[in-house]
Amino acid sequence: MHFKARAGAKLADVRLQTALKKLQGNFVKGRADRIAELDNFPDIRDAAAAIRDRALENLDVWLDTFERNATARGTVVHWAETHEDVNRIVREIAARHGVRKVIKSKSMVTEECGLNDALESAGLEVVETDLGEYILQLAKEPPSHIVAPVVHKTRDEVSDLFAEKHNAPRLTDIPALCREAREKLRPHFLTAEMGVSGANFLIAETGSTLIVTNEGNGRMVTTLPKVHVAITGIEKVVPTLEDVSTLLRLLPRHGTGQSITNYISVTTGPKREGDSDGPEHFHVILVDAGRTQLIGGEMQQMLRCIRCGACMNHCPVYQSVGGHAYGWVYPGPMGSILTPTYIGLENARDLPNAATLCGQCEVACPVKIPLPELLRKLRERQFEQGLKPWHEVAALRLWGWLAQRPALYGLATRIKVRALKAMANPQGMIRSLPFGGGWTDRRDFPAPEGKTFRELYGKSKA
Amino acid sequence: MSARANILSRIRTRQGKAVTVRAAEREGVAQYLAEHPQGPRPQTGDDALARFRERALGLATTIDELRSPEELPAAVARYLRGLGLAPVAVCWPEFAALDWQGQGVSMDSRAARGDDLIGITGAFCAIAETGTLMMCSGPDTPPAASLLPETHIAVLRRERIVVGMEDAWALLRGEHGVLPRAVNFISGPSRTADIEQTVTLGAHGPYRVHILLV
Numbered sequence: 001m002h003f004k005a006r007a008g009a010k011l012a013d014v015r016l017q018t019a020l021k022k023l024q025g026n027f028v029k030g031r032a033d034r035i036a037e038l039d040n041f042p043d044i045r046d047a048a049a050a051i052r053d054r055a056l057e058n059l060d061v062w063l064d065t066f067e068r069n070a071t072a073r074g075t076v077v078h079w080a081e082t083h084e085d086v087n088r089i090v091r092e093i094a095a096r097h098g099v100r101k102v103i104k105s106k107s108m109v110t111e112e113c114g115l116n117d118a119l120e121s122a123g124l125e126v127v128e129t130d131l132g133e134y135i136l137q138l139a140k141e142p143p144s145h146i147v148a149p150v151v152h153k154t155r156d157e158v159s160d161l162f163a164e165k166h167n168a169p170r171l172t173d174i175p176a177l178c179r180e181a182r183e184k185l186r187p188h189f190l191t192a193e194m195g196v197s198g199a200n201f202l203i204a205e206t207g208s209t210l211i212v213t214n215e216g217n218g219r220m221v222t223t224l225p226k227v228h229v230a231i232t233g234i235e236k237v238v239p240t241l242e243d244v245s246t247l248l249r250l251l252p253r254h255g256t257g258q259s260i261t262n263y264i265s266v267t268t269g270p271k272r273e274g275d276s277d278g279p280e281h282f283h284v285i286l287v288d289a290g291r292t293q294l295i296g297g298e299m300q301q302m303l304r305c306i307r308c309g310a311c312m313n314h315c316p317v318y319q320s321v322g323g324h325a326y327g328w329v330y331p332g333p334m335g336s337i338l339t340p341t342y343i344g345l346e347n348a349r350d351l352p353n354a355a356t357l358c359g360q361c362e363v364a365c366p367v368k369i370p371l372p373e374l375l376r377k378l379r380e381r382q383f384e385q386g387l388k389p390w391h392e393v394a395a396l397r398l399w400g401w402l403a404q405r406p407a408l409y410g411l412a413t414r415i416k417v418r419a420l421k422a423m424a425n426p427q428g429m430i431r432s433l434p435f436g437g438g439w440t441d442r443r444d445f446p447a448p449e450g451k452t453f454r455e456l457y458g459k460s461k462a
Numbered sequence: 463m464s465a466r467a468n469i470l471s472r473i474r475t476r477q478g479k480a481v482t483v484r485a486a487e488r489e490g491v492a493q494y495l496a497e498h499p500q501g502p503r504p505q506t507g508d509d510a511l512a513r514f515r516e517r518a519l520g521l522a523t524t525i526d527e528l529r530s531p532e533e534l535p536a537a538v539a540r541y542l543r544g545l546g547l548a549p550v551a552v553c554w555p556e557f558a559a560l561d562w563q564g565q566g567v568s569m570d571s572r573a574a575r576g577d578d579l580i581g582i583t584g585a586f587c588a589i590a591e592t593g594t595l596m597m598c599s600g601p602d603t604p605p606a607a608s609l610l611p612e613t614h615i616a617v618l619r620r621e622r623i624v625v626g627m628e629d630a631w632a633l634l635r636g637e638h639g640v641l642p643r644a645v646n647f648i649s650g651p652s653r654t655a656d657i658e659q660t661v662t663l664g665a666h667g668p669y670r671v672h673i674l675l676v
């Protein structure tokens with residue numbers, strides 16, 4: 001199913017529409033309030049974009065530096081060209097250490113990979129521990145937002161779900177539901193042999209991985225099991241601790257409207273001599289899976305993305321249809337660019353068009369990614385590859401041919417406006433338009449007055 | 463060819479660079495690392511302690527200001543009594559020798575377990591800009607004590623409050639050289655807003671973070 005079909009269903013979903021309204025209130029207003037705290041926000045934003053660009057311009061050298069420093073502290077660094085490679089590497093690590101249970105903190109890269117299915121089919125138990133992701137795992141649904149994965153669900157739905165899956169009395173109070181999940185998940189934290197996390201940043205200088213979380217599950221996943229595997233995209237590397245400090249002034253503000261998240265955890269290698277906690281084995285998997293296709297040229301700017309979600313929170317299309325309509329892991333404007341690149345333009349045909357190009361996303365983006373421009377670029381590519389619907393291509397060709405012949409163009413438009421006028425009802429509205437059902441199915445089309453602009457303009461000059 | 467070689471050479475090819483890295487590229491990277499320049503810093507006022515207090519309270523952390531470290535056991539006992547919490551806790555070794563018994567607190571100096579309810583820790587330093595505690599892991603500073611219990615009590619010395627995260631890194635570079643296994647920045651009790659965007663304290667980590675300033 002394509003975006004257009006899914007979007008129609010989502011617009012009609014009253015519960016979803018209520019849920020999406022909350023997102024706008026909290027995240028959009030929260031971001032504005034938290035940005036106002038920074039007297040030099042434009043400077044910080046410029047610096048953040050420059051930090052990401054610096055990392056990308058010499059990406060191979062920074063990755064090599066990260067690897068060297070990580071290895072020196074006892075981390076095992078793996079490289080994965082595809083999603084299948086990631087799944088295979090994690091399965092191998094699990095097998096080597098006799099792992100039966102895996103606890104996960106939120107990671108969009110593992111969503112890309114379908115890692116949970118891959119591990120479960122290898123006989124492993126996988127438990128998502130981020131509350132939102134846990135709810136989705138119980139409901140067997142994909143996330144609909146990269147920061148607030150379960151934004152499409154109401155409290156009532158969560159109550160029903162917990163009561164059914166936990167086989168427990170139905171609780172309705174949100175803190176009680178949170179405690180119920182805490183108590184269900186605590187034993188898993190204490191018994192799992194492997195923790196899988198993402199990484200918001202890789203710090204080249206120190207060979208560290210960094211994650212930002214609020215719930216504390218990320219700290220558990222990276223502290224308690226004997227094996228920790230951090231999986232992240234190659235573009236996440238950042239040179240220094242100072243650079244990461246700058247980026248961390250923007251990520252929580254743009255993500256959840258917080259000045260800082262509850263936890264920021266920087267992990268460097270496995271457990272050290274004398275430590276009473278921490279994993280004995282620490283693996284990092286650096287994932288390409290389509291990212292190198294964006295390198296070089298203007299699309300490279302997309303890799304500056306720090307996955308804050310601000311572009312979707314501010315997008316009128318996302319605000320109306322939610323994340324599931326986009327059909328893959330990444331929704332909103334950033335998703336409309338990443339999805340066609342990662343899974344092929346032919347598999348995500350209408351996504352580059354799932355935006356009004358209003359420009360809100362670019363304004364909201366903390367690392368100044370020109371999202372509308374990149375979307376326009378993708379549309380061009382689609383056209384070049386002949387991936388546009390035939391009638392759109394034919395119509396544009398015909399228009400192009402006519403527009404180059406002014407006399408003929410004038411004649412054709414004169415005939416057209418008169419024909420349209422003749423079709424109108426007495427109120428001057430057209431009820432149904434041949435080839436224009438997309439417009440007239442839901443609203444009337446105002447009929448033209450009967451003369452073209454060129455005719456009127458010509459007369460006024462005469 | 464290995465995945466690593468494929469990925470790295472794809473990056474270079476797409477950027478129009480020769481396959482082998484030039485010395486100048488490595489030097490550029492090494493020089494940037496040696497300089498590790500700071501980015502623009504926001505204004506945070508002149509009084510770091512006041513800023514820290516204001517920010518930490520805004521994150522639902524609570525603060526008690528003591529005159530001397532001797533007051534710690536009494537302050538802990540008072541805090542727990544106020545909340546009706548049982549005075550049974552685990553702590554980092556540096557606090558083991560204080561007179562807990564005299565205040566009726568049963569204290570164990572060991573690594574925290576999943577069912578411990580109160581954890582008492584120190585802190586490496588704190589950041590005024592955001593009201594954040596910075597914790598460094600180590601044999602005597604285990605992270606689990608600030609994570610597993612429902613209540614986390616942190617002892618913070620006033621002179622360890624720095625302005626921004628950059629200053630915290632500078633302190634760490636100066637005192638430790640290399641990073642410990644885990645650096646955790648803690649900004650208030652754990653929380654989630656996953657259900658209906660409603661902020662709820664106490665997700666998987668502590669429900670309460672209480673700072674004793676000494």
Ligand code: SF4
Nearest residue numbers: 305306308309311365
């Ligand atoms: S594109 Fe920009 S706004 Fe969107 S998620 Fe990435 S960093 Fe955030």
